[in-house]
Amino acid sequence: MSRNLSLTLRIWRQESLKSAGNFHVYQLEDVSPDLSLLEALDQLNEQLIAKAERPVHFEHDCREGICGSCGFLVNGQAHGPQSATTVCQLYLRQFADGDTLTLEPWRARAFPLIQDLVVDRAAFDRLIAAGGYCSVNTGQAPDGNALLIGQQKAASAFAMATCIGCGACVASCRNASASLFVAAKLAHLAQLPQGQPEREHRAMLLQEQMREQGFGSCSSNLECEMVCPKQISADWISWMHREAKG
């Protein structure tokens, strides 16, 4: 059985976008390595609430790596040190007894801070609303196999659809670019027959909207694919640039 851990958490505390923020230091003693980092924050919050202090705000929903609502920097890395993992799936066993973990929110102009570790990622919703969908009338549900899609194409489109919109790609890019997110959304639809009628227009609309929402251009650093919990390849960004040229 692995030993329990003592950890120091340095957490960015900021009540609102307009207030000043700074790091607060908390000690977690004798915590199980089998706790997830979010469960450790739950424990910390119980202690803070018992002392009538403001709990640490962080976002979460599924805690299974599916919904994309969690996400912050752990020691400067989006979602922490384990690859292909969301922060809700990061367990304390990744750390050593006595470690200090610095937790801070995504830092990007397009993701304004709400509180502590929570940022507003509605800019992603506005990107999708600008054209990240199929608006053609598809009529009744067709018979199974009426629309044949090659296995490789289907698998590749599905891989793009696994993007959970967590924002790690933006937070890790020195230009705070949403290129990997947009490329995934475009590549998902462009590989399916239903996505063809609006394909070029969609690529143009989303790239325009990306600039309007305050995201930068691709920095070519490829940090986005390193931190993507769904391992979406940055090769799709090059594909997207060709796609937009028609």
Ligand code: FES
């Ligand atoms: S809480 Fe849903 S992906 Fe982390």
